[in-house]
Amino acid sequence: MQIPPEGPVVVGIGRTPADAAAVRLAAREAVSRGRMLQVVHAFTWHGDTGYPPARRLASHAVQEAVATAQRCTPGVDARGQIVDGPPERVLLRLSRRAVLLVVGGPLTEVLARAWCPVAVTRAHHTPSGPVLAAVDGSPGSLPALRFAAETAARRGGPVHVVHVVTGGPGADGDRVLDEALSCLGGTPAVCRRILAGDPASALVNASRRAGLLALGPRATAPAGRLGTVAEEVLRRSACPAVVVHGRRSAGFRKPGDDTPVLLPLAHT
Secondary structure: OOOOOOOOEEEEEOOOOOHHHHHHHHHHHHHHHOOOEEEEEEEOOOOOOOHHHHHHHHHHHHHHHHHHHHHHOOOOOEEEEEEEOOHHHHHHHHHOOOOEEEEOOOOHHHHHHOOOOEEEOOOOOOOOOOEEEEOOOOHHHHHHHHHHHHHHHHHOOOEEEEEEEOOOOOHHHHHHHHHHHOOOOOOOOEEEEEEEOOHHHHHHHHHOOOOEEEEOOOOOOOOOOOOHHHHHHHHHOOOOEEEOOOOOOOOOOOOOOOOOOOEOOOOO
């Protein structure tokens, strides 16, 4: 995954109950990274209301989101934009230049195809707790581990590295954790955790006492899919969950990857 060194944190809003939580998380992440926060509303007009009123509603939603970010995270450089187009296509385009994308709902295509890490949050508050990284012994989980370690370091705490085994804690779980941790550069503060049971249910349960959960797509999942465990965790996680893909090749292309046109806010 190639993340531009000066890319913004992007949060997509659409006038849903989870928008405020997504904006608060995105603002916190933007400040911790020293990045600009880009608040985006993907605007589509279906003709059920007049175009000018619909545009004004979209403008008002963006302005409210920017105000929320500035109120909850003093010092954040938050800027609002309305972008014409379907939400998933707009966010996929913006993910090419973002360091992090935050959404308030499970936009399946965005989660599976984004160029940057994507955080999903549905809670109406920002939970406290450790940063978790789920590892499964596959290379696909290592970018999520690195993302979680960097996030935990910025928050001033250890990263909790979690592996779920189906036959009870044992030597195999220790081996998976040893191999994963050997890939971390430096000496980050780490807490090792081995859980037993169904992987999705165990991770969802762990998320109830966490501030953030990072995981990667299953390497064996079909193209454009995350894998059943990741999909279930993203749907049910009690804390913000971040899906982190591996590095994209230079020739990797997806629908909607062309550069978006950012439009100014409509005047109310």
